[in-house]
Amino acid sequence: MTALQAHLPALQVVVPMLSAPLAMLLREHRLSWTLATAASLCAFAIAIALTLAVFDTGGMRYLMGSWPAPFGIELGVDAMSALLLLVVTGASSLALIAGASSLDREIEVERQPLFYAAWLLALAGLCGILVTADAFNIFVFMEISALASYVLIAGGPDRRALLAVFKYLVMGTIGATFYLIGVGLIYLMTGTLNLDDIVYRIDEVAELKPILIAAGFISVGLALKAAIFPLHVWLPNAYTFAPHVVTVFLAACSTKVALYVLLRFNFVVFKPYLEGHDLKFAIFALPLALLAILVGSAVAMFESNLKRMLAWSSVAQIGYITLGAGLVSVAGLTAGLLHIFNHALAKAALFLALACLAVSVSKLRIENIGGIAKRMPWTMAAFVLAGLSLIGVPGTAGFISKWYLITATFDSGSLGVLLVAVIVVSSLMAVVYIWRVVECAYFREAEEVQSAREAPLMLLLPTWAAVLLNFYFGLFPGVPLELSSSAANLLLGQVP
């Protein structure tokens, strides 16, 4: 076991990756589902082991092919990647378990093995981004995960999924190419691709124009992938038309991982050397974050398609995370990172509840779910509780991160009041849009949902697991909090 321990960073990627071709070869959809779930759980276990290792030693390094660091590709796991790894692998496992009964409705049985293979590849790609410490390697794995998620979204039964995917593909490729340009410029000036090595060597050339432009390109490219406010246009439709469990998976992971890379580049690579970087970053990040929060929440309030409503809410939540980062302080970053974790929990639970609803309701529009709470009490209860977490009611995970966010903003001086006001207003908006659903489901007369039945157990279990996790981490926020605060310290270069 100890022998394997050292290989954990590599295995984190290799396990799902290796399972993908196998899942494709298995012709029977049940078998390939089993394999995919097993691989995903295995990846989750590895993520937990890595987290423990991070608590023990502060981080792990791994040399691919045993070549020394700046020359070969190096993997590195620290607090920040561990946090995200937990989110990604956990969400994937939950969604896959839920998918066993949900996916049959949306994808033909014959095509499912391919679907699961794509799922595993998406997972492998996301893990790959998180564990690597090489700028170009990030690009490669970003493309794996991106291509795989296009496939996953295109699995949606509605034909509008296709156009949504195409837009996502175009945007995603532009983002990736921007990133590639940025990396190229950095490489041009420093001659290396290893992140740590770049940090070490960028010092001499940091004042030069190419580095500045590189910072711009990388930030914009990743912002596109992370759906940061004005560049979010691909997100609502992509989330809306994807198969339900895919939305669970992607909403929790893909944009967050892009954010992770964005933060990493900006804080570790550029911040120490670019003059006035903090200020520039804040100037760009804060207004966009505020706009994202307000616009996202506002649109969500008036949206009657439930999935799209939650997708817009995601835009707003990404705004919270950027807001935390835009404060450029340890407290702010901690809050932002913590919100990555907690928002993933809340959104996963909400989208899972929607997946449950979809079992009985063909169109997930607010008009169509009148009185459904009587027929599907467990599902709606889960939805309400997860909604509480999204709003940020005390006792839930959502509260913790919002609390930290508010304290962090108060520290940031005169601007703080405004920011807090925005946070509060948007939380109220969240109350409104969650309430609309609740009102409709509980207090409206049952119309066309007479035949509705409670969702199958295989779907309810993961949903409730996610809901309970929301409360667990609301009451005992220890692990994610510790991870995010040490990650924030790491990003700002302070010894914790």
Added chain:
Amino acid sequence: MYYAVTIALLVTMALALLRALLGPSVYDRVLAVNMIGTKTVLLLSVLSFLFGRPDFLDLALAYALINFIGVLAVLEFFRVRAEQDKSDANTESR
């Protein structure tokens, strides 16, 4: 002297490109693509000697091959389209 040939090839490529841009028919463009392909093969062969690396002739062969397949694919494309037009007359009018 390799230079002279190279220049001739480059100029001809430009001429062929001009043909591709002018058209007028799609076949002219395919012809231009084919010409540029052949010129590229020649260019590569000449250049690999100019650079003193004759082992790069592999590239020239690969280009020749790809070019050939490309033109045949285009031909097949035309055939398919002709058939299409025959089968449904009201397809995309001009």
Added chain:
Amino acid sequence: MNFLGIYYYWVFAILLMVGFYAVIAKLNLIKKLIGLSLFQAAVFLLYITVGKVEGGTAPIFASAAGERLFSNPLPQVLILTAIVVGISTTALGLGIIVRIKEEYGTIEEQEIQEIDRQ
């Protein structure tokens, strides 16, 4: 000499512009995809340009090459990978386009959106 060298960078910039413009401004989906490949091709050009060493030769040891100066192999490796990524994206995009055409009967973005609105 210096001007000619800079020329490479500028061509990269203009190609980037042309491709990017096609992606954003064109409505035909296939055209968008073609624009996307142009856009990526520009980046390939940047990398390879960066890897060139004056008076160098391709980084392959061979008897004919002798002990000459070699160009930088790393950008070439990166671009090999990037080209492959590019074609993969293109293939997937084309697959989606074919499906769109089957479902909607058109590959013009505007027309598709009109159909959806109905």
Added chain:
Amino acid sequence: MTIVFGVFLLTLMLVTAIAIVRTQNLFVAVMLSGIFSLLLASNFFLLDAADVALTEAAVGAGISTVLYLSALALSAQHEHAPYSSHRLIALAVVSFTTLAVIYATFDQPRVGDPAAPVHQHVAPWYLEMTRDAIDIPNVVTAVLGSFRGYDTLGEVFVVFTAGIGVLFLLDKPGARHSQTQTVGQVRLRHYLIPRLVGRMLIPFILLFGLYVQFHGEYGPGGGFQAGALVAASIILYALLEGETRALRALPRRLLTLLIASGALLYCGVGVAGILLGGNFLDYSVLADDPVKGQQLGIILIEAGVGITVTGVLLSIFHAFAARGRF
């Protein structure tokens, strides 16, 4: 002098690119992008990137033209409305980007300056270590296969993902299979000359593909290019003799197996590294002599790349072709 050639080619490229964007006939655009690829490849060759030039030719001028054509055969050939209403915004965004890039060029080192930082840090190490630790002539292959083998693993899986994606999208059960049989049969059989010459050449193209595969260590080439060439030869056969016969020679089941087994082979070599006591993708432990082990590892993973790429490209081609028309 070389740089003058380069500038000339670049100018041609620019003209082509602008023409591609301007033309409204999609077929013409595809043809022009074929030209663009060839020019780009020649430029790569001028810039000493032989491997990249080979790939660009095989991919850009070959495979992607075929793919575009087959997609085009299934859809319209003309753009309807040329530009979106957001044309000006687009122009503004694009100009801004371009200005940023041009701005960045001012402090950049001169092209080809041997003293530029790019050529200082990692690159010399690769050149040196390839000689010492791996001992194969092609440094690009050494970096690709071993030093940055993990990237290449990723690359293989990108291709793999694309293959899965296209199969997933287009292989809907029961979609128009009956029609395929009759249409696909005819193909180019009627054209005597192309058919005969083409058929005569197929084995040699195939052999050349395999040659490129196995000489990746010595000259330009390697798994990806070889995969593309081998796939091209089978595509040629399919063009000449019809889809059905090509599928009879290489059935789908086999292609799927190829796709998966190539990826598995690559991953397997990596895992073998772990099992034999090294790190993931460490080939030195594969044989008693580390140098031999490296060479063996590279051959194996290149084979994996080649197999997967062949399988994926052929599957994609067939998936498009099976849609009935092309």
Added chain:
Amino acid sequence: MIILLLSLGAAWLLWSGLYKPLLLFLGGLSCLLTFLLARRIDYFDDELYGLHFSLRLLRYWFWLGGQIFRSSIDVSRIVLHPKLPISPRVIDVKAEAGHPFDVVTLGNSITLTPGTLSIDVHEGVIKVHALTEAGARDLASGDMNRRVAEIRKD
């Protein structure tokens, strides 16, 4: 079949130029693989057997080379002529040789010679587009046709 296997082997050896045992082994493997695939794609039906490498073929090639050179100069003169004196026409040429392979040889020779271009082959009749009347007359005289037919005469 054996011819194919041999020519594949020869092609590999000449092309590779590296004679390490490993590569020779891989080369053998490749040839075998190609051969197997060639069998799978029905490479060996009777249409293709006709590769006769004989002295006569060589002689034909040299003759063809001369033809190409001559007509190239003709065409060049036309191209460079300010008025482009062309008089294009289409004629049908009936191939004397019956074997499809010979028809192909003839067709390609016609195309290879600048000034004439074979555009369609149907049941042994080749539709030829000629740039000038002289070129058409030349071809109609049947010199090339006869020579192609002679290659295979035993």
Added chain:
Amino acid sequence: METLLDILSWLLLTIGGIFVFIGGLGALRMPDLYTRMHAASVTDSIAPILIFVGIMLQSGLSLASVKLAAILLFLLLTGPTASNALASAALLSGYKADGPAASEEDAGK
């Protein structure tokens, strides 16, 4: 002898280059598709022969020469085949082949 070979090969290369250029010019000047193809076939047949033979004389009797010969053979096989394919495709879709007055319309609808 050396110089003789050199002179000969330079001569061949130059003439090849000239033919290439003429072909390109012809492809531009000729009035319709088929006549353009005639011009193009100058660059497809005589020019490669001359250029490759020229280079072969330079490189002497080596593997490179064999490769050159192989490429040349390949080009001479595929070049006319491709032209033929193109011409028949044009014929198939009704591109008129009689005389210079062939339609100038864009056939690629």
